Amino acid sequence: MKVIGQDTPRVDGEALVRGNSVFADDIKLNNVLHVKILHSPVAHANILNIDVSKAQALEGVEAVFTHKDFTTHYYTTAGQGYPEPGPRDMRILDSTVRFVGDRVAFVAAKTLEIAEQALSLIEVEYEELPTIFDMEEAMTADIVLHSESGKTGIHDAAHNVGAHLEAELGHVDKALESSKYVFEGTYSTPFVQMASIEPHISLTWMDENNRLVIRTSTQVPFHVRRIVAEVMGIPVGRIRVIKPRIGGGFGGKQEILNEELVAAVTLKTGKPARIEYTRAEELFAARLRHPELVTFRLGFDKNQILTAIDLNILENCGAYGPHALTVMSVTAQKALSMYKAPSIRVNGDGVYTNLPIGGAYRGYGAPQAFFPLESLMDEAASAMNIDPIELRLKNIFKVGDDIPIAKILGEGREGFPMVLYSTEVAACLKQGRELSGWDKLRGQKQNGRYRRGIGVAVAGQGSGIPGIDMGSAFIKMNEDASFNLQVGATDIGTGSDTALAQIAAEVLGVPVDKIIVYSSDTDMTPFDTGAYASSTTYISGSAVKKAAENCKTMILEQGRLLLDDTEAVIEGTFVSGGVGDKISFEDICTKSFYTDEQKQIMGTASHMSYDSPPPFNATFAEVEVDTLTGTVRVIKIVSVTDAGQIINPKMAEGQIEGGIPQALGMTLSEFMPFDEKGRAINLDLNSYHIYTAKDMPELVVRFAESHEPTGPYGAKAVAEIPINAPAPAVANAVYNAVGVRIKHLPIRPEVLLAGIGKAD
Amino acid sequence: MTIQFELNGRLVEANAAPGTTLLEYLRDEEVHSVKHGCDHGECGACTVLMDNKSVNACLILMYTVNGRKIETLESFSTHKELHPLQKDFLHEGAAQCGFCTPGMILSLEALDREDGATDEATIRDALNGNLCRCTGYVKPVKAALATLQQSSRTGGDA
Numbered sequence: 001m002k003v004i005g006q007d008t009p010r011v012d013g014e015a016l017v018r019g020n021s022v023f024a025d026d027i028k029l030n031n032v033l034h035v036k037i038l039h040s041p042v043a044h045a046n047i048l049n050i051d052v053s054k055a056q057a058l059e060g061v062e063a064v065f066t067h068k069d070f071t072t073h074y075y076t077t078a079g080q081g082y083p084e085p086g087p088r089d090m091r092i093l094d095s096t097v098r099f100v101g102d103r104v105a106f107v108a109a110k111t112l113e114i115a116e117q118a119l120s121l122i123e124v125e126y127e128e129l130p131t132i133f134d135m136e137e138a139m140t141a142d143i144v145l146h147s148e149s150g151k152t153g154i155h156d157a158a159h160n161v162g163a164h165l166e167a168e169l170g171h172v173d174k175a176l177e178s179s180k181y182v183f184e185g186t187y188s189t190p191f192v193q194m195a196s197i198e199p200h201i202s203l204t205w206m207d208e209n210n211r212l213v214i215r216t217s218t219q220v221p222f223h224v225r226r227i228v229a230e231v232m233g234i235p236v237g238r239i240r241v242i243k244p245r246i247g248g249g250f251g252g253k254q255e256i257l258n259e260e261l262v263a264a265v266t267l268k269t270g271k272p273a274r275i276e277y278t279r280a281e282e283l284f285a286a287r288l289r290h291p292e293l294v295t296f297r298l299g300f301d302k303n304q305i306l307t308a309i310d311l312n313i314l315e316n317c318g319a320y321g322p323h324a325l326t327v328m329s330v331t332a333q334k335a336l337s338m339y340k341a342p343s344i345r346v347n348g349d350g351v352y353t354n355l356p357i358g359g360a361y362r363g364y365g366a367p368q369a370f371f372p373l374e375s376l377m378d379e380a381a382s383a384m385n386i387d388p389i390e391l392r393l394k395n396i397f398k399v400g401d402d403i404p405i406a407k408i409l410g411e412g413r414e415g416f417p418m419v420l421y422s423t424e425v426a427a428c429l430k431q432g433r434e435l436s437g438w439d440k441l442r443g444q445k446q447n448g449r450y451r452r453g454i455g456v457a458v459a460g461q462g463s464g465i466p467g468i469d470m471g472s473a474f475i476k477m478n479e480d481a482s483f484n485l486q487v488g489a490t491d492i493g494t495g496s497d498t499a500l501a502q503i504a505a506e507v508l509g510v511p512v513d514k515i516i517v518y519s520s521d522t523d524m525t526p527f528d529t530g531a532y533a534s535s536t537t538y539i540s541g542s543a544v545k546k547a548a549e550n551c552k553t554m555i556l557e558q559g560r561l562l563l564d565d566t567e568a569v570i571e572g573t574f575v576s577g578g579v580g581d582k583i584s585f586e587d588i589c590t591k592s593f594y595t596d597e598q599k600q601i602m603g604t605a606s607h608m609s610y611d612s613p614p615p616f617n618a619t620f621a622e623v624e625v626d627t628l629t630g631t632v633r634v635i636k637i638v639s640v641t642d643a644g645q646i647i648n649p650k651m652a653e654g655q656i657e658g659g660i661p662q663a664l665g666m667t668l669s670e671f672m673p674f675d676e677k678g679r680a681i682n683l684d685l686n687s688y689h690i691y692t693a694k695d696m697p698e699l700v701v702r703f704a705e706s707h708e709p710t711g712p713y714g715a716k717a718v719a720e721i722p723i724n725a726p727a728p729a730v731a732n733a734v735y736n737a738v739g740v741r742i743k744h745l746p747i748r749p750e751v752l753l754a755g756i757g758k759a760d
Numbered sequence: 761m762t763i764q765f766e767l768n769g770r771l772v773e774a775n776a777a778p779g780t781t782l783l784e785y786l787r788d789e790e791v792h793s794v795k796h797g798c799d800h801g802e803c804g805a806c807t808v809l810m811d812n813k814s815v816n817a818c819l820i821l822m823y824t825v826n827g828r829k830i831e832t833l834e835s836f837s838t839h840k841e842l843h844p845l846q847k848d849f850l851h852e853g854a855a856q857c858g859f860c861t862p863g864m865i866l867s868l869e870a871l872d873r874e875d876g877a878t879d880e881a882t883i884r885d886a887l888n889g890n891l892c893r894c895t896g897y898v899k900p901v902k903a904a905l906a907t908l909q910q911s912s913r914t915g916g917d918a
Contacts, residue, residue, distance in 0.1 A: 016858025019793025019833035247859030493857025
């Protein structure tokens with residue numbers, strides 16, 4: 001292969017390093033209205049009265065919206081396929097508010113300052129209602145968050161259960177009873193914020209044909225179009241969504257967060273509108289990773305082979321349930337796709353609380369699965385006196401294995417059968433063992449103030465949502481043998497435009513700079529479900545490969561016509577006939593445009609897959625625990641990944657290198673506490689501490705490549721996999737250092753210190 | 761309030777209401793490489809050079825800019841030629857989403873102009889005020905090492 005596997009510079013790289021005007025906010029709209037949201041200051045209340053007259057009277061205010069301005073229509077802000085698998089439990093503005101940060105009203109004004117001033121003039125009378133902040137109390141509380149009729153998809157509104165999950169294969173209770181060893185542990189993972197450096201920003205205007213244009217920092221332009229059309233009651237065909245370059249998404253922009261508000265302003269006033277979240281709003285009024293309280297029971301036979309996995313999940317949805325069912329499903333799917341056990345069972349409830357809303361965040365339920373699972377595997381290894389790497393090698397799924405959970409647990413419905421065609425997780429463990437110095441570091445005994453330890457964890461993810469995610473591509477040829485590649489696939493900073501250009505270039509036999517990529521514009525590009533579920537390389541990449549092949553077939557046919565030789569073949573960028581005649585791609589296209597057999601040479605294709613081959617990762621963490629302060633310093637992370645064939649090594653490394661500090665943040669530095677009224681406390685990036693350049697440990701990133709037969713050129717996904725294993729690897733390393741089991745994230749010094757006191 | 765200062769080599773006169781920040785002014789003037797990320801001097805996306813030092817434009821009130829020299833990434837390249845830091849960022853794949861990239865490059869340029877150490881620890885110090893959620897800082901640090909160590913060897917401007 002000439003292009004696949006090469007470090008092609010990013011197709012958008014030069015524009016980015018120049019700082020060109022490529023992001024959503026980098027355009028100037030004349031007479032734009034600035035939109036601000038009045039967020040609820042209370043966690044649960046009925047709005048008895050809302051008086052906007054003073055706000056409306058303020059000079060420069062053009063529109064004020066409250067729940068009275070909208071008919072009662074319930075939808076979900078989750079940017080997912082249709083019909084959405086989760087509950088439809090949210091209105092654009094409601095007469096009840098359910099968390100501190102919920103929308104009460106929004107205003108549009110000529111300046112941001114006037115909009116802010118207008119918010120302060122809105123008078124709201126709240127009837128405060130009792131609250132639920134503890135997810136463990138949600139199902140038994142005498143409080144109901146979503147009692148209104150008309151909401152759909154809520155599993156059990158009376159008990160605040162937004163989503164429920166249960167599945168069993170084999171006989172878990174029997175298997176556990178007859179197991180030689182049974183281990184049980186309960187663990188929790190916290191609220192975590194995606195913290196993309198570019199906040200959510202959306203701009204709208206009416207174009208020259210009076211169609212609504214939405215330029216927005218989104219991962220899901222086609223879902224934005226569909227959902228805004230639905231909420232505003234206008235046809236999809238009256239809306240164009242443009243996705244420019246995106247300043248990071250990580251799942252946070254898989255949400256229709258504010259697009260419908262600016263759309264409402266522009267549709268009402270006819271004027272352009274702009275909304276941008278402040279950093280504080282990002283932290284209390286955007287979306288967060290769902291906290292989960294997870295209990296695993298693992299049964300092993302006398303040979304340390306798993307007999308059963310029993311999994312119980314309690315998921316905190318926050319006030320509404322976008323992604324409620326699917327995040328929890330992914331927790332179960334990924335946890336039960338790692339190790340082979342004859343009996344498996346999952347029982348899960350996603351419950352409502354009066355806290356901010358859980359959404360999609362990189363890993364999407366999988367980090368919530370692997371922190372508990374991989375911690376308990378470590379406990380099991382200690383208790384059974386077996387090396388943790390050996391225990392994993394004994395139990396992992398191998399090539400050719402059926403992964404039965406995939407069939408019974410799909411995306412909100414039954415799934416599809418799944419066979420593992422590629423896995424190099426054993427090679428990941430082997431490489432990581434050597435690179436991390438596992439054998440040397442594992443046995444070190446220490447008694448001083450600073451104690452070092454090493455831990456390991458493995459994890460899997462998926463490559464797209466089987467049977468649902470669909471991508472499509474259109475390629476047309478130009479007379480200099482360059483090609484326009486138009487894809488709905490949504491590059492959110494991952495480099496997918498480049499990876500897709502590489503795939504097209506490989507098929508067409510041209511350099512990557514001959515591929516001109518244009519992505520994610522609902523008027524200009526074919527459909528794609530969007531950038532989530534690690535789907536772009538695998539799903540959209542397959543669509544691009546097929547479209548390029550179709551285009552290439554047409555080049556060949558056209559070349560044969562022009563040479564009048566039905567046996568001619570493609571050689572490089574020529575079509576060559578039997579008697580030495582040949583015609584270049586350039587001449588074929590030029591003649592097709594202007595003189596002979598005139599037509600546009602082009603190819604289109606779509607791709608959907610019933611397979612979702614898991615990429616795998618093994619992460620080794622070396623830590624140092626300060627036994628005086630209880631702080632943990634990560635010294636080194638070795639992360640070895642099987643993502644199939646790597647399309648672009650530098651970009652793939654970049655995905656891993658960026659995923660690790662997000663995971664370490666969840667483990668050690670990012671903390672989202674709430675006060676007794678349910679108000680988020682950490683509302684800036686000094687207190688909500690994401691990793692800085694100086695916080696970083698040494699990173700060693702490697703790939704153990706496999707060839708995935710169902711993927712484009714053997715590729716699997718790489719975007720989410722790095723975020724799953726670091727947390728348990730660090731926790732296991734802490735245990736190795738000081739003998740304390742971490743059950744709850746983030747690791748808090750006071751908890752660790754108390755544990756060290758007991759362990760010593 | 762009328763303020764005179766040098767912006768990217770050009771003398772400009774700005775009328776700014778009291779309380780206007782340099783970030784608000786620059787974005788209003790469509791100097792788009794300067795990004796808005798937090799308004800609190802925490803993320804570094806709005807980093808600019810003020811008299812050769814890197815500062816967060818969101819924390820700089822316009823009246824304090826009077827008589828100063830302000831540089832943004834717009835002045836770093838011509839339509840044909842990239843600045844060495846830009847070249848190395850491109851080559852190393854140091855820009856992922858690219859939103860924090862302008863700020864990072866300016867922080868590194870300020871370090872280079874100080875003409876001090878260019879080891880990895882110093883580079884990480886210089887980048888500590890530029891938050892990035894994509895790269896883990898691995899490739900930006902690599903790109904910075906490539907440029908700055910070349911620059912310190914040749915003794916010239918990077």
